Amino acid sequence: MLSIEKLNIHFNNFLPLNDEEFDAIASVFVERRIRRKQFLLQQGDVCRHFTFVITGCAKMFAVDQNAKAHNIQFIIENEWATDLSSFYSERPSQLYIEAVESMIVLQISHDDMLNLYTHYPKFDRNFRVIIEQKYIELQDRVLQNISATAEQRYLFFVGQFPHLANRLPLSQIASYLGITPEFLSTIRNNLVKK
Amino acid sequence: MLSIEKLNIHFNNFLPLNDEEFDAIASVFVERRIRRKQFLLQQGDVCRHFTFVITGCAKMFAVDQNAKAHNIQFIIENEWATDLSSFYSERPSQLYIEAVESMIVLQISHDDMLNLYTHYPKFDRNFRVIIEQKYIELQDRVLQNISATAEQRYLFFVGQFPHLANRLPLSQIASYLGITPEFLSTIRNNLVKK
DNA sequence: AAATAACCATAAGATATCTTAAGTTTCGTC
DNA sequence: GACGAAACTTAAGATATCTTATGGTTATTT
Incomplete structure (x- = not known):
């Protein structure tokens, strides 16, 4: 199956895309192959892409003063890998995103993403719901950590x-x-x- | 200042509302006064409102098997107090939200909220951005907790x-x-x- | 297939954090 | 202003988790 079709199926979990919206994403998402240990993002770089994982697995982590790495999350098939803070602020990221298995991903650039939001309100809706679900998961993790x-x-x-x-x-x-x-x-x- | 105006100012941080959108929120948000130690949500109840805090402070917490409470977050002026999971699933919440100071809040019901989303796409946008910011904060907290x-x-x-x-x-x-x-x-x- | 590196298990001693308990201070209510 | 309840401090002993070190196993590369 084409990667872009897998992304389309992902959106079917929310408000499904119509033909025009599908064409819009098909024209701006770019497929990339990432090898194990390759970085999607490194500390100090601006996070310029929203990344959707087709296959494989990445870890997002931060490195502390003692050079120790701390895994913030794992990102697998049908999930999004992005440092939201750096992506929207366009400032250098504090985080790394590294493939722990070889991956196939779809990437959209910062400007294309903002265009999508502007021209097709459905993406505001879908990404609102996507991140709401992620927020709930993360809140649960915080509860675990403190209790x-x-x-x-x-x-x-x-x-x-x-x-x-x-x-x-x-x-x-x-x-x-x-x-x-x-x-x-x-x-x-x-x-x-x- | 009227509470609804404070909410309008809050939205100015994102895409500001036009007159029609302002009228829409003015007609569905209801002001409530909450006294210290009063509950906005109790475990077992469905979270039926999205709550915006005008003044005061609440805590969201969970209670474990040993009857020990664990504070997941504090919610203050200009923030939103809701159990997203229970609100959208309409299933009983696992959480409590309790005023730690007397509060003035604005509340919108589940159905009115879904109507807002449907009729005025700007709310999808604004709440997407609001929760993205909260997600970034929460991710930072997780990093703190593990490192x-x-x-x-x-x-x-x-x-x-x-x-x-x-x-x-x-x-x-x-x-x-x-x-x-x-x-x-x-x-x-x-x-x-x- | 050998060589190297990454990973995993185990254990001893050190440190962070919890539990329990008691005493003191501050706050809310009458 | 007095009283009881809640909040804060301190400390001793218990438990969870870390650090360091070592050896064995599994995976990767040559």
Whole structure:
């Protein structure tokens, strides 16, 4: 299936696009192949694209003063990979987005995106709903972080993203959970014993 | 100033409303006064309103199996208080929203909100931008939670919300940070000594 | 297939944070 | 202004999590 058709199917979850709107996205989204360890965004660069993932997986992360990386989120098929803050402000990003598996993505430039919003109000609607759903997920993650133990957070992660739990190295999951890989290892060991 | 005018000014931060759109909100938003400790939403109830805060402050929190409350966010003047998940799904909420100071708010019902979206696309746009900004803030908070110590998170909170840090009891801030009030007390004590 | 690098497990000692408890201060209500 | 309730502080012992180190396993590259 063509990538642009997969994007169209994605929008069917919200307000489906008509022919004109489909043509509009078909003419501005560009397909790119990204190899493992390649960056979609690096700290200091302005995030100039909205990226839709067709296949593969990326991680978004920040690096602290001690050069330690912290995974903010994983982005997989049918999800959007963008640093909203940098994208809209057009200022340098504080974040990295890196492929943890080889990927096929569709990208739209900043200007084309604003044009879409202006000419086809449906995109305001669809992206409003998309980000509302992401907001709910993120709020749930915050609740976990302030209320649950590392073991509970790990179990929650595995329950929520069973596919991801297998595809990713443990160290990446540990970074996402906010714990050390060694501690995640002991947690898993304890779970087996139970 | 009339509450509805404050809401109109709020929208001026995004795409300002025209007369027709202003009349539309003026006819559907209802003002309510909420006393301290009164609930805007309780677990088990469906969240039936989108609430805009004119004055005062509320906390959104969840209660865990041990009956311990965890503050997910504070909501102050010019912010929106809603459980998006319950509001759109029309299913019982898992959350509470409670006034920590007496409040004046404007509320719009679920059906009126959907009508607004349908008849005036500008609201899709404006609420898309509003929630995108909230998403960025929340993502930053997640990064803090997975990468920073409790002391760093406290200092960040005070820097980000200096007004809130004074208005709220420490126990409420501790709950927001995901630590015990006793530990926050020692943290503050250590900071003074430094 | 060998060589190298990445990943995972385990454990000991260190640090951050929690729990419990008691005492003090501040706030809200009468 | 007095009283009871809520909020804050302090401290000791308990628990969760981190750091460092080491060895073994699995994946990637040559």
